[in-house]
Amino acid sequence: MQHNKTNLQLIKNKYQSHTYHLVDQSPWPILISWTLFFMAIGAVLYMHGYNNGGLLLNLGFFLTSAVMYFWLSDIHIEGSFLGNHTKEVKNGLMIGFILFVISEVFAFISVFWAYFHSSIVPSVEIGGYWPPLGIVPLNPFSIPLLNTFLLLSSGAFITYGHHAFIAGKRVFTINSFFMTVVLAVVFTLFQYIEYTDSSFSIADSVFGTTFYASTGLHGFHVIVGTIFIFIGFLRIINYNVTKQGHLGIETGILYWHFVDIVWLFLFIAVYFWGSN
Missing domain, CATH: 1.10.287.70 (Helix Hairpins)
Structure with missing residues (x-):
């Protein structure tokens, strides 16, 4: 049938x-x-x-x-x-995906807006301080800095893997995609360790709410991006894509770079600036 x-x-x-x-x-x-x-x-x-x-x-x-x-x-x-x-269909799919990423950008803008609204001019309800009294923020130069290195390294690996794929270097492509997935999984594991060792929860004032809302939303995107890259990795192994037709690979890489960029803003604003 x-x-x-x-x-x-x-x-x-x-x-x-x-x-x-x-x-x-x-x-x-x-x-x-x-x-x-x-x-x-x-x-x-x-x-x-x-x-x-x-x-x-x-x-x-x-x-x-x-x-x-x-x-x-x-x-x-x-x-x-x-x-x-066809070429026209692929162009439409890429435009649609770019619009989707733009909508994701505005989702993160809303979270950052809430964070800066409360942190730049702390209200009297939280004591006029940021972080609020009683909140011990995380050390930005421990797990957050390590995760920054892991995520930026994964972005470098996936970019190299894409160029290797176009150049027909199959072994380098597979190794690069595999390392990207491994680094992404390690990043998520360290994020989990960070959450379990944190001295505050999402219910601890607006600081806890905005912290977990922003980093949690990013963590969810990391998991989705990891699945995205892993599926592309399997398709490359099974010869399901060519260098002339690998739109799914390209969109996955674009999504992963979006995740990288958002994390840089998170590290600078939430972890580094927010802890001082």
Whole structure:
């Protein structure tokens, strides 16, 4: 059945009068909206201590991951085997991804806005000091500085890997992507250690709220970017991409550099300036 569908799609592409891809009907958008809904409800129930909240959260996460796998598999088939991703389609996808990154930039701007609003002119409710009295900020020259080195090194590795991929140096490409994933995982591990050793929580005044909101949002993006790069790594190993057609690799690298840049602002503003 799938083979016949593929043949029909190839025939359709042959006689198509335009270079744009009209997406076929798919069950994945509506399904992922429901799985995300389950995951959100489960997260709220879990945070408020309700029974089976964690079960619903884990179920929603599992179902969301499964739907994403099947959805991305269909996109991979459309682009790699059916030839639907023409130059115009790729340009549209890249523009859409850039707009997505811009929306992420504004999400971080909102968090930084909240941080500077409270830190530049501390209110009387927190004693007129920043950090507020009783809060012991983290040492920026311990784990934060190490994580800065790890994340910037990962950005250098992924850039080198991209150039090696275009140059046809397969071994260097695989090694560079692998090192990027390893450094990203180590970064996340140290972030977890930092959180567990911290003397304040997200409930400790506006300092704790803005600290965990900003670094936590960035940490979530690091995890997403790590998955992004890891999938690209697997596709390179399996010869699923070429240097003429590797839009997924390019968007993953763009996303990772965005994560790097945001971390530099976080380190300077939240860790270094905010602790003095």
